[in-house]
Amino acid sequence: MEWGMKNRLSQLIQKDGRAMFLPIDHGYFQGPTSNLEEPGKTIEPIWPYADAIMLTRGVLRAAIDPAITKPIILRVSGGATMARRDELDNEGITTSVTEAIRLNASAVSMSVYVGSEREHQTLMSLGNLVNECEDYGIPTMAVTSVGTELGKRDARYLALASRIAAEIGARVVKTYYCEEGFEKLVRGCPVPIVIAGGPKVDSEFEVFKWIYDALEKGAIGVNLGRNIWQHEHPVAMAKAVRAVIHENATPKEAQDVFDAVKSGKAD
Ligand code: R5P
Numbered sequence: 683m684e685w686g687m688k689n690r691l692s693q694l695i696q697k698d699g700r701a702m703f704l705p706i707d708h709g710y711f712q713g714p715t716s717n718l719e720e721p722g723k724t725i726e727p728i729w730p731y732a733d734a735i736m737l738t739r740g741v742l743r744a745a746i747d748p749a750i751t752k753p754i755i756l757r758v759s760g761g762a763t764m765a766r767r768d769e770l771d772n773e774g775i776t777t778s779v780t781e782a783i784r785l786n787a788s789a790v791s792m793s794v795y796v797g798s799e800r801e802h803q804t805l806m807s808l809g810n811l812v813n814e815c816e817d818y819g820i821p822t823m824a825v826t827s828v829g830t831e832l833g834k835r836d837a838r839y840l841a842l843a844s845r846i847a848a849e850i851g852a853r854v855v856k857t858y859y860c861e862e863g864f865e866k867l868v869r870g871c872p873v874p875i876v877i878a879g880g881p882k883v884d885s886e887f888e889v890f891k892w893i894y895d896a897l898e899k900g901a902i903g904v905n906l907g908r909n910i911w912q913h914e915h916p917v918a919m920a921k922a923v924r925a926v927i928h929e930n931a932t933p934k935e936a937q938d939v940f941d942a943v944k945s946g947k948a949d
Pocket of ligand 1: 707880908
């Protein structure tokens with residue numbers, strides 16, 4: 683592996699082999715998502731706890747201080763919106779690799795829709811993006827998207843989508859956690875896996891449990907958005923999630939971190 687690729691990957695994946703990515707790219711198809719109407723404000727108190735931030739070039743330019751020292755994962759796919767939910771898989775590449783270099787991105791990311799009508803289109807886009815990014819030592823993170831079909835998040839489907847993305851050349855795969863068969867999914871994917879959270883759930887303890895279990899079964903971390911920044915206590919969530927990822931905190935210990943920060947007993 684070339685020095686540039688190694689250098690960028692080591693900005694994303696920390697020395698302990700773990701990673702906490704903070705995505706705020708949701709507006710690329712959802713528009714002004716709840717709690718992300720002003721992404722700069724949303725992210726300000728929580729970005730220090732993340733290892734990298736994932737977002738589009740529009741939000742990066744408009745809302746992120748260029749003096750920020752966090753690595754950027756630039757979302758470069760899009761072209762579909764919630765206004766046509768049946769067309770969510772109709773994505774292409776919206777942002778060039780030249781732009782990613784100009785913006786000093788440490789990685790790029792794009793969605794693939796395995797099993798959908800546009801499966802071929804999105805997988806070919808991934809191949810083309812990887813071809814170009816590898817020339818410049820930029821890692822590609824593939825996002826295994828399910829659109830509105832959240833029920834697709836079972837091990838069999840996610841293992842298929844993750845393996846395909848890795849085979850095409852993604853350096854990191856973002857997928858979902860599933861209780862049954864997650865270890866098989868990880869075993870079948872030759873590159874590191876991070877998990878997304880999906881829509882916000884009611885109990886933070888549940889989030890800590892997913893993450894803990896996913897790490898135990900071989901994931902390297904998270905690309906977790908809504909369950910942090912849509913939470914009433916985003917800083918407490920960010921710190922607790924960080925504790926699970928980088929301090930091997932159990933769900934119970936993470937809950938203690940969360941409660942202590944929430945109640946003001948800890949910073
Ligand atoms: C989807 O809109 C994006 O790719 C997100 O980055 C991804 O789903 C992770 O965010 P969340 O944890 O909110 O699902």
